[in-house]
Amino acid sequence: MKVALYLRVSTLEQAESGYSLEEQEDKLRKYCEARDWDVVHVYRDPGFSGSSLDRPSISQMLADVKAGIFEGVLVYKLDRLSRSQKDTLYIIEDVFNKYNVSFISMSENFDTSTPFGKAMIGILSVFAQLEREQIKERMQMGKVGRAKAGKAMNWSNVPFGYRYDSVNDTYDIDEFQAAIVKRIFADYLAGKPITKIHNELNEEGHLGKKVPWSHRTIRQILDNQTYTGVNVFKGEIYPALHKPIIDAETFERTKREISRRQQVYAESGNPRPFQSQYMLSGLIRCGYCGAIYIILTRGGKHETPYHIYRCESIARRSATNIHRDHCPAERSYKRLELEKIVVDEIRNLQVNPDLIDKYKVETFDPEPLKKELERIRSQQDKLVDLYLNSGSLPLDKLQEKSDELERQRKKIEQQINSTPTPTLSVDEAKKILDTDDVTKLEYDRQKVIVRQLVSGITITNDDFKIKWSFSL
Known part of the structure; x- marks a missing residue:
């Protein structure tokens, strides 16, 4: 061999x-x-x-x-x-x-x-x-040790806004990059969509890590708690040696804003709710059927086109729309008129900030309603079993009782879905209101303020109710 x-x-x-x-x-x-x-x-x-x-x-x-x-x-x-x-x-x-x-x-x-x-x-x-x-x-233990010692956790891929200091094994602030990081957080909290943030940075020639900004890189910065001067490992937070670029309050506000936008997306079905052209798009719900109010264009050859808001259940003449046949919403509303009502309400809060206490949203606990929902569903199941197994319940009585339980179920589901989730403290709301007269601002700036302060609007034929984002 x-x-x-x-x-x-x-x-x-x-x-x-x-x-x-x-x-x-x-x-x-x-x-x-x-x-x-x-x-x-x-x-x-x-x-x-x-x-x-x-x-x-x-x-x-x-x-x-x-x-x-x-x-x-x-x-x-x-x-x-x-x-x-x-x-x-x-x-x-x-x-x-x-x-x-x-x-x-x-x-x-x-x-x-x-x-x-x-x-x-x-x-x-x-x-x-x-x-x-x-x-x-051993590697995990080594990383835990580094985190506890406050040392740099990733010297090969340093977070944008910092430079690696090999002598002290920590991060030093890169002042130019740090200014961009601060701007990203400020723009996001001001209501700008992520797409607009990265488009503006790219148009101005501000590159990220040698590549153009994208939705992913902006989101990575918004999610990175390292910028508050801490190390994060396995869900645990440790004080770090590097200096913060943003404060902890800003980071927490950003987390709440991310959650709020995700909730708006889930409720409206709109994957880009913060790129809406109009101020109230996706915010208005029908007080009867729970459908959103959509924008429609009216006007013809002999009059200037204008926009109205209309309950989607009425506006959509699709056979698949489950709400259409039963929704009693009758009115449509001119877009500019509704927007003026909301902006005027915000102006009223600017002039009388003590009124904020009137609109504070108590913390909502959905569990009692969820338990009631389960009870109703259980009753529906028992009703069907009773009819199938005994045959003693007349069909018309079954239908009557079933319809009643279904109405109760829909009412509770609507309560759960329409209750706003507070995302702003009173102090944060007052900071947003501490600006120039909102009625005199440009439309885009008004839209940003509205979407920060308003979590939803409910409309019926004779009522218009604004749900604010303030919490205790």
Whole structure:
């Protein structure tokens, strides 16, 4: 059999025990002579640790395995190949076995061409997995230690707005980038959609990390609590050595705003609710059927076109619309008139900020309503069972009782879905109101303020109710 010898010794081993490459080679050649094996190549890695595969000769040997230069590889001891069971298993299973090359360790009498050697590979794989888990655990412990010490958690991918300080193992603020980070948070809290934020930055020539800004990169910044001067690892928060770019209050407000926008999306079905052209788009709900009010264009050849809001259940003449046949909403409303009502209400709050207390939203607990909903559904199920199993309940009585339970169910579901989730504190609302006369601002600025302060609007034929975003 044609074999290659692999010899390795670290500098420390050679200095302490005289475990030289020459001694290894001499013993291996004698081993080959006794078995009539031909040594076709000798690979030597002097002064290299076995804990890594980053060794020139072993790299060359693995390449030659694929070339079919020899049929077996012989080492003096198993740890000459690698001190890592994980790496040893990789070399044997993914390289040697794949190219039909035997692996023999002289000291352990380990030969992968024999049944015993193949069985040992299975045992080795168990220890390799254990080693991987131990390495993973040590890495995790190391990261926890770094987090607790306040050190930089990611020096290879530093958050935008910082530079890595290798001397102190922390982040230094990049003033130019930090200004952009602050602007992103401010714009988002001012009501701008993420798409508009990254479009404006790109148009002005402000690149992110050498690439244009995108929805993903803006969102990564808004979600990154590192900017408040902390380390976050596995859900735990630790004080960090680096200075904050934004304060904790700004970050918490941003989290609430993200949640609010997600809720608006879920309720309206509009994937871009904060890019709406009009001030109240997606905010108005029918007080009867719960459908949204949509924008329609009116006017013809002889009059200026104008927009109205109309309950979608009435406006959509689709047979699939489940609300249309029963919704009693009669009126439509001119867009400008409704917008003026809302802006005037906000102006009233600016002039009389104490009125905010009148509109404060108590924290809503949906659990009692959910329990009542479950009770009604249980009654509906029992009603059907009673009719199917006993036959004693007349069909007309069944229909009457079923309709009543269905009305109750829809009413409770509407209560749950229409109750606003507070996203602003009173102090935050007052900060938003602390601006110029809202009735005199440009339309886009008015729209931003409205969407910050108003969580929804409910309309019936004789009522118009604004639901504010203030919480206690």
